[in-house]
Amino acid sequence: MDIYLLKDIPILIRTDTMGLFFLILTVFTWVMNLIFSIEYMKKERHRLRYYIFFTLTMLSMVGICISGNLITMYVFYEFMSLLSLPLVLHEQTAEAIAAGKKYIFYSMGGAFMGLVGFFFIYRYGTTLTFTPGGVINPGLIEGHETALYLVTLFVIIGFGSKAGMFPLHGWLPAAHPVAPSPASAYLSGNITKMGLFVIVRYIYYLIGPSYLKGTWVQYAFIGLTLVTIVMGSMMAYKEGLFKKRLAYSTVSQVSYALLGIAFMTKWALVGALLHVVFHSLVKNTLFEVAGAVIHKTGFKNVKDYKDLARKMPVTMWCYTLVSLTLVGVPPTSAFLSKWYLAQGALEASLPVLSWLAPVCLIISALLTAGYLLSITLKAFFPGDEYDYPCLEKKEPNLYMLIPILIMTVGAVVSGIWAGPLVNIVNNIVNGIL
């Protein structure tokens, strides 16, 4: 479907497997969060506004997934940034407004940085349509490689801001704690993935990995993701506010996937795409658990989470399982993506970075265990001075539990029966490498 916005600027809607992959994930988690919202939003004001913008955000993300060329994607990307702003602003407190400002500043700033890349492709590419393997015109690019690298770095940093990549990750820890929990779940689990998706489109469908392999841009990209991985985990480890802790965790985890993209080998890419799915399931669950806890008890800081497992056993069991998933304990799913990421990194055999990447993954996994499992321990083993008889059940109702349960089962089972999913991802990757 070709529509022309202006002369020479086409709007193209087209689906391929990569787009469909992200599309299904986006819609699935949207449904889950919608079910969760029914109960959660009962206590909030401005419900209609919330539902409208929540849906519009989802639609604009669907737009990104099904756009067939650069311009379309960019338009939908800006839509997404703007339409998700009311979700951050929802509570209309001074804090929320400050966070909203920060969010839109980082998003817009990042997108404008990335726009440079789009002009570059318009000048040096053969077409604007996404083509596996890249569209760079080899004749024109001759002698302009440095420009290509610089521009690519700009795109990576610019759109990396949406994916929470260092140095432009600052909006995540600000925006997540103030948004309503299902919205922060969606922000963290899916909107960040759109930044990643744009980078995938840019590197694999416009520039082509063959131009970037082994260049300093690749090293810089890997270096940035490694810094982000360790930094996010460490900040999460030091953070007391539960939702802020999860936000930092997202900073770290999305960079796992970015790391896979940066290495540009087959297994690294498989690992990256698998991690997109697994992290999305896990992080949505974690934010929903945080939401359920806030909804039922009002606790926001992890120091109050003692004995929580007695009050909300099902919720905390789900929490524990997805935490183990995120740490990467087999047979849960995220172990698998880490395995492929590490193998992909080693397969690339770059100096230093190839072995540094698995080391960083392991350090981050240890920190992840530190900041997630410590809550489990506190919740399940409150200590012997704890007074058992006077506890009251505070399990949330089914509207909240069902999405949590479905996604937990999804995260765990997709690790045990990973065959089909790995096959799908393998096919996608084989199509572009």
Place this chain on the structure above:
Amino acid sequence: MLLALCIGPMAAGIIAYCIGRRNKTVRDYFADIVTVLETVLIIYLSIRSLKGGELSFTAPYLCGLGLSLKLDGFRMIYGLVAALMWTCTVIFSREYMAHYPRTNRYYMFFLATMGATVGVFLSADLFTTFLFFEIMSFTSYTWVAHDETRESLRAAETYLAVAVIGGMVMLLGLFFLYNITGTLVIDDIYDAVSMAVKRDPLIKSRVYTVSALMLTGFAAKAGMFPLHIWLPKAHPVAPAPASALLSGILTKSGIFGVLIISTDILRYDKNWGFMILVFGVITMFGGALLGIFSINLKRTLACSSMSQIGFILVGIGMQGLLAAENGLAVRGTILHMVNHSIIKLVLFMCAGVVYMNLHELNLNKIRGYGRSKYFLMICFLAGGLSISGIPGFSGYLSKTLLHESIVEYMEVSGAMRGTYKFIEYVFLLTGGMTLAYMLKLFVAVFIESGDGSLSHVRRSPEEIYMAEDVDDGSDRYGRYLGTASRMAILIPTIMLLILGFMPYKVSDRIAALAFPFMHGQEHAGTIAYFSPANLKGSVISVALGIIIYLVVVRKLLMREEEGKRVYIDAWPKWLDIENIIYRPLLQHIIPFILAFVLRILDRMADHVISLIHRTLLREVEPRRPLLYGNAFTHVAGVAANRLSAILNRTIRRKNPKYVNYEEKLAFSFDEALKTVRLTSRSVSFGLMMFSIGCIFTLVYLIIVLLLHVK
């Protein structure tokens, strides 16, 4: 079938939890049935496997990388030992746990851990090993934390931290290993590694790195120095059946991993063997030393576990050093593993009987408890004599074999004779120390008379009345141990005696089964266990042990107190590696440094933005003509004002000064200008300038003159 051995108990654990919500008695019997079924199934499969070749199972797409299990000789032995230990402890648990809260949780994780542990021992590739190893670590956490007291939670935290860190470091090793070999199947690894090294000799160093990383994970579980920290903490606080399992079998799963590294990845590698040997000697000696100092019954047993693991590691090290002549070392290793598992099962259950009745483990308080309790005494004695290596008991066989392997290596190689002689002496001395601390326990509990204040916590009449509906299978009227539990302790004791009394019929056959797994080379001829040469080593050990007991334990570690001799608590609390090194390093120093650096990076973008906001993009006031002074005084004055404001906020917070330096500077500048103008026009100024000129001329003349004179 093999998969059912691992998954079955895990599922049964969840079922047991559900049953337990309704009826605890049914749950207990259900758990018994599950463990017995598991044992029967393993025996059946073993027989089938012995008759018709090895059984194996592979599911290439399960759990992502594929599960694969196998049942060969070694795995058979250890699967069976595991199932047996669980059967005994589950029967014992019924009585032991009868008065504990939260037993449902206990049984659920008890069975789940069984499945995972069997999975570790049956695994045929390292991924499967790792998978079940991690599950085992996490599920057994709940055992240590079960009491939920402050100490048990702290010990459990240590246990979990060691397990998680060890597991992740092991995973790192697996990443690199798979990159080198391209396979994780245990039987293929040796060939793959050799091929890779042949292609590129530089890979050898990477193989060592990989092995060291994986060793960290496995050795942490096995309790090897310096990663033994969890052992002496976790055992005293865990329920006794759980301690028996932790010590008897979970540590062996670590040893299983060390064996894979030493006999497959680095088969017959001398450097590696020597390293394991050194760690083994330190662990062996250190554990025994701590055991002598401890006055807590279960903690002494935990130290003893550490020490025996050291013996096993010595055996593994010798396997590597002896390379093709490793028959004795292989036999010693496997026999000591089996012996130690069963011995610790018996001993910890005996300790459990004491704790169950007295709720106390301190030797001074439980003194004399076991007098005239002959059943308990005999079982404990059998375990104690075995572990101390008294001829005729099972521990003697394995320790003799290990000792012989050291002697043999000295004969074969001849290099570094002094070192190995030293190791041999340490080995014998440690054997003596084992006897010493076991004697200490035995004498304290079973021979010495107590102070008559033993308060039997369990089985007060009210409690018996209240527990009427709880059928814990025991005699409720004053006996210290029920029949079912007696059986649970008796069976392993008998097995222990059989192992010791029939060295050629039973022990040798068990050892032979493990040969293919450890790649042992058969030793020519039968081993004369009771030859004078072999007895000599044992006699030296026993003599040393008795001397140590009489001199150190009786004289130095006891003192007179209120007319009685009591044991001194000589446990070196200050020498806790965990508190001195690990905890400060991992909880404070490293996180602080990392967090400091990374927080700067984290805030970087925000700070850059706010800096730009304040400087380049700030709202600029339109330029106004200066009211007073000139550009210089304005700039300097504004700077001084800012500085003063900062000082007011920081240093001079108590008594701030508010002065407008801009104004002040402008006026004093004007003043100065005026003065200069006035002075320069006066006569006296002219005169002064003339005088200065004269002085300079004079000085010049003098200098010229002086230079000329020379």
